[in-house]
Structures are given as C-alpha cells and as structure tokens.
Amino acid sequence: MVDVVAPSRRTKRDTRLRTLALISAAHWVSHFHMLVLPMLFPFLKTALNIDYIELGFVLTVFAVVSALTQAPTGYLVDHFGARKILLIGLCLGGASLGLLGLHLSYPVLIASAVLLGLANSVYHPADYAILAAHMDEARMGRAFSIHTFAGYLGGAMAPMIVAALMTSLGGITALMVCGATGPLVAVLLLAFDVPEAGENRRKDASGHASQRSIITPTLILLTIFFMLLGLSTSGISNFGVVALMNGFSASFSTANVALTAYLVASALGVLAGGFLADRTDRHSQVAAICLGINAAVLLMIALVTLPPALLTMTMATAGFLGGMIAPSRDMLVRSAAPEGAAGRAFGIVSTGFNFSGILSPLLFGWLMDQSLPRWVFSISALFMVLTVVLALFTERKREPDNARVGTV
Structure with missing residues (x-):
C-alpha cells in the first residue's frame, strides 16, 4: 500500500508546485507590464512630443x-474558466505593448493603456x-505569499530590464520585447498544462445554475479594506523619496536607499507572512496587529528626524510589516468567497486597490504641493489605523455547505 500511495502523493505535490510556478510567472508578468509604460515615459515624451x-x-x-473591469472579469473567470481567461489576459497585455511599438502615436498610447487595464483585471x-x-489546504498561505512575491519581483525587475532594453535596442524594440513576455508565459502555461478552475457554477435543487449574488457585507468590507490598505502603502511607494528629501532634509541617495529597503523588506515580509498565515486561522487579528505596529512606526518617521542608518532600518521595518499582511489578506477573501466563486470574490475586492490607485496620486500629490511632506x-499611518478597525470585522467563517471537499 505504501508503494502505491507515495507516488500518488508525489504526483499531487509535483502538480501543485508546477501550478504555483506557472501562476506566479503570470503574476510576474502582471506587475512587470504595469511598469513598462512609466519606465518609458522619457522616451515617449520625446518621441510623441507630449x-x-x-x-x-x-x-x-x-x-x-x-x-471598472475587475468584478466583471471575476464573473467571466467563474463562468468560463480561469485558465482560458488568464491566457487571454497574458496575450492581451502583450498585444497592447506590441501594438504601440508598431504604431507609435498618442491615440495608440491611450488604446494601449485601455488594453493593459483590461489585461490587468484578469490576473x-x-x-x-x-x-x-488546486493548492494544498495546509500550505495555502505560503502559496498565496509566493504568488504575491512573484508580482513584487516583476515590479522590482521592470526598471532595470526596461532601462537595459532602452539603452541597447531603443524604445520601439523595448516595447516589442516587453510585450512578448505575455504570450511567452501563455505558451508556458499551455505547454506545462496549467489546470482549470471555475466554470463549475453551483446548481440549485432544480438543476439550474445558481444565480445567488455573492456581494455580501463581508466582501463589501473587504473591498473597502483593500482600498484603505492600498492608500496606506501607495503614498510611501510613490512619494516616499520626494517626501524624505523635502521634509526631512534627506539626500537623494539616502531617500532612495530607504525606499529600496522598504520595498525589499516588503517582499521578504510577504514570504514570512505566508508561513504565519498557514499556522493560524485568525487572519484578521494578524492583519490588525501588523497594521497597528506599522502605523506606530510610520508615525515615528513622520514626527522624528532620524539619522540615515536608523531611517533605513525603520523604513525596512515598515515594509516588512506591510508585506506580512498580504497572505492573511488573501486568506480573508478566500474564506469569504462562496464555493465556486473565488474569481468573482477576488475580482470584487481587487477593485479596492484600483480605486486607491486612482485616489492616491491625487491625495499625496496635493500634500506635496502644499509643502506637507511629513x-x-x-x-x-492614519489609513492604517482605519484599516486596523475594519480588519476586525472582515473575517467570516465558511458555512458548512460551503466547506471544501478536498484539493487536487
């Protein structure tokens, strides 16, 4: 019996590892594609005279x-299957950059942004x-953390990859090469047979697909939670360097080192948070504790002018605590999602991040314009305190009829 069971377990483990690697590669492309256009802004400004x-x-x-498209895409994922939609998203993102490389003009740049937005809604x-x-239930938190870490890595690698391509091959070729990463990863997903998910709509007693709405109070709270979380971190990521330089008399190099420490520590915190998420089911409390400590750390940075070494260490601490929240955040959404509706649930709550992406530049840019860098x-820190309060109301246990029956 042992000889029969062990290979079966190894096969399941290998399938899970392969699936995690493939999905993480797709998430790498997601964050990489998001930063391609901003990294090429100097080239685009000159080439288009804008x-x-x-x-x-x-x-x-x-x-x-x-x-606007995150929630509808979640419905498509659950209705038609996540694999199909993911492959379309990868190819669409690649095509948007390739199209701009073939027809460089401002209207095409806007069209490229639209297509990139549609592709981004898929991931x-x-x-x-x-x-x-498809992940092992006991290692779900770590799976989520590796997936998130891959996205962080894609964003971190984008500047140096785009800069190298721009310097050696030029802006047009850089667009084409960066766009090609999407279809290339789509081919990998097909070649290594990434599994399907979704397209298993629950049916009612009469055998018809259930039309029950999944927009619950818990998911609404989680959407607001995601928005507040995005607002609490995006200001530091986007305006941290100029805020440190203008408000704390930090040099350009000191401010950049501090922000780099913050971003690297965030990625490491995500991995650590995955192990923590697998060892507790109190995900809302984990998020609240990390956010509460982080708010105090940020408030200290705001009120005290720290020497460069201590500033870097404090920023790294803030980044690590912020990263630790991510796996528990994702586990909260998974717990709130009805069976067979994970795509819609994550699509709905992810709109919170998108709204924070719209509001954050306006808010923090206004603060800098008012000479209020601190x-x-x-x-x-204030947004983190609000997120702490909300986190304590976001966890909902699955009902018995939504219990999982096992993993592949």
Whole structure:
C-alpha cells in the first residue's frame, strides 16, 4: 500500500508546485507590464512630443479601466474558466505593448493603456481562483505569499530590464520585447498544462445554475479594506523619496536607499507572512496587529528626524510589516468567497486597490504641493489605523455547505 500511495502523493505535490510556478510567472508578468509604460515615459515624451500631464492621463486611463473591469472579469473567470481567461489576459497585455511599438502615436498610447487595464483585471481573479482550487489546504498561505512575491519581483525587475532594453535596442524594440513576455508565459502555461478552475457554477435543487449574488457585507468590507490598505502603502511607494528629501532634509541617495529597503523588506515580509498565515486561522487579528505596529512606526518617521542608518532600518521595518499582511489578506477573501466563486470574490475586492490607485496620486500629490511632506507618512499611518478597525470585522467563517471537499 505504501508503494502505491507515495507516488500518488508525489504526483499531487509535483502538480501543485508546477501550478504555483506557472501562476506566479503570470503574476510576474502582471506587475512587470504595469511598469513598462512609466519606465518609458522619457522616451515617449520625446518621441510623441507630449507633456507629462498627457502621460499622467495614460496612467489614469489604465487605473480606471482596471477598476471598472475587475468584478466583471471575476464573473467571466467563474463562468468560463480561469485558465482560458488568464491566457487571454497574458496575450492581451502583450498585444497592447506590441501594438504601440508598431504604431507609435498618442491615440495608440491611450488604446494601449485601455488594453493593459483590461489585461490587468484578469490576473487576480484568475490566479487566485486556480490557486484556491488546486493548492494544498495546509500550505495555502505560503502559496498565496509566493504568488504575491512573484508580482513584487516583476515590479522590482521592470526598471532595470526596461532601462537595459532602452539603452541597447531603443524604445520601439523595448516595447516589442516587453510585450512578448505575455504570450511567452501563455505558451508556458499551455505547454506545462496549467489546470482549470471555475466554470463549475453551483446548481440549485432544480438543476439550474445558481444565480445567488455573492456581494455580501463581508466582501463589501473587504473591498473597502483593500482600498484603505492600498492608500496606506501607495503614498510611501510613490512619494516616499520626494517626501524624505523635502521634509526631512534627506539626500537623494539616502531617500532612495530607504525606499529600496522598504520595498525589499516588503517582499521578504510577504514570504514570512505566508508561513504565519498557514499556522493560524485568525487572519484578521494578524492583519490588525501588523497594521497597528506599522502605523506606530510610520508615525515615528513622520514626527522624528532620524539619522540615515536608523531611517533605513525603520523604513525596512515598515515594509516588512506591510508585506506580512498580504497572505492573511488573501486568506480573508478566500474564506469569504462562496464555493465556486473565488474569481468573482477576488475580482470584487481587487477593485479596492484600483480605486486607491486612482485616489492616491491625487491625495499625496496635493500634500506635496502644499509643502506637507511629513503628512505623507502621517496620513499613511492614519489609513492604517482605519484599516486596523475594519480588519476586525472582515473575517467570516465558511458555512458548512460551503466547506471544501478536498484539493487536487
């Protein structure tokens, strides 16, 4: 019996590892593609002879389209299958950059932002639906953390990859090469047979597909939770360097080192948070504790002018605590999602991040325009306090009829 069972277990484990690697690769592309256009702004400004406000409008279009299409895409994932939608998203994102490389003009740049926004709406609903269906229940938190870490890595690698391509091959070729990563990963997903998820709509007693709405109070609270969480971190990521330079007399190099420490520690915190999420079912309390400590850390940065070494260490602490929240955050959504509706659930709550992406530049940019750089950290801390309060109301246990019957 042992000789029969052991190979079966190894096969399941290998399938899960392969699935996690493939979905993480897709998430890497997601974050990489999000930063390709911003990294090419100097080239696009010169090539198209446009102003920065016109370039900023491109990012606004991307954020608005992503926000409006996340929830509908979640429905498509559950209705038609996550694998199919994910493959379409990867190819669509690649095509948007390739199209701009072939026809470089401002109208095509706007169209590229629209297509990138549509592609971006695919990843969270499709990725999490597949992971929720096929990962080992006991290691779900770690699976979510590795997936999130891959996205962070894609964003971190984008500047140096785009810069290298731009320097050696030029802007047009950089667009084409960066766009090719989407279809290339789609081919990998097909070649290594990433499993399907979704398309298993629950049926009622009469045998018809259930039309029960999944928009519950818990998911609404989680959407607001995601928005507040995005607002609490995006200000530091986007305006941290200029805030430290203008409000704390930090040099450019000191501010950049501090922000780099913050971002690297965030990625490491995500991995640590995955282990923690697998060892407790009190995910809301984990999020609340990490957020509460982090708010105190940010408030200290806002109120006290720290020497460079201590500033870097404090920023790293804030980043690590912020990263630790991510796996518990995702576990909260998974617990709140009805069976067979993971795509829709993650699609709905992810709109919170999109809304924060729209509001954050306006709010924190206004603070900088008002010569209030220390308030970048104070307001971020305030959003974290609000998130702590909300976190304590976001956890809902699955009802018995929604209990999982096993994993593949």
